[in-house]
Amino acid sequence: MNNIYVINGHEPYSFSPGNLNAELVSRTASLLGERGYHVECLKVTDPWQNEQEVEKHLWADVVVLQFPVNWMGVPWSLKRYIDLVYTAGIGTLCSGDGRSREDLAKQYGGGGLLQGKKYMLSATFNAPESAFNDASQQFFRGKNADDLFWPIHLTYEFLAMRALPSFVCYDVMKNPQIENDFDRLEQHLIAHFPVKK
Secondary structure, three states, X not given: OOEEEEEEOOOOEOOEOOHXXXXXXXXXXXXXHHOOOEEEEEEOOXXXXXXXXXXXXXXXXXXXXXXXOEOOEXXXXXXXXXXXXXXXXXXOOEOOOOOOOOOOOOXXXXXXXXOOOEEEEEEEOOOOXXXXXOOXXXXXXXXXXXXXXXXXXXXXXXXXXXXXXXXXEOOOXXXXXXXXXXXXXXXXXXXXXXXXX
16 A cells, blocks of 8 residues: 545635645645655646546555535535546446346446555535434434445445545534644544555
């Protein structure tokens, strides 16, 4: 696990130009670089080519997705990236859906070709942490952030990648705790990315 690809999925909006997500990407790249990893970054709103992005996924041992949660999902520019790059990667990142007309026992979702690779989700929420994991909260009804990210987790499982624990910054607009979030990010990365010798 030497090569890390960090993807900044922030879509700029008038109320949120993307400074926090950009800083989280910068800190992630810097800390992992200091720990001996080869780190490359992409901002999905910058120009990119499908074939080059497929190659980056073959190069990377870990893909880190940094994004704000918009309308309970990833921003449209990140979803567009996923749709275009992973479709271009059929035959390279996955062999299709894994099923075979010749072997009906093969299950859907078993065609991933990126075994041994990992991914990590790092998200920023306007929602407070107290809105999650509590059945008395009317909106999320006891669900956690990873429940909300389930479609993204399935996307990476479709490629046969395995999840590292997700990192989340909560309440970043109405009650920001940014310095604490930066400290927590550092501890999260230290815990899941050992120093390379």
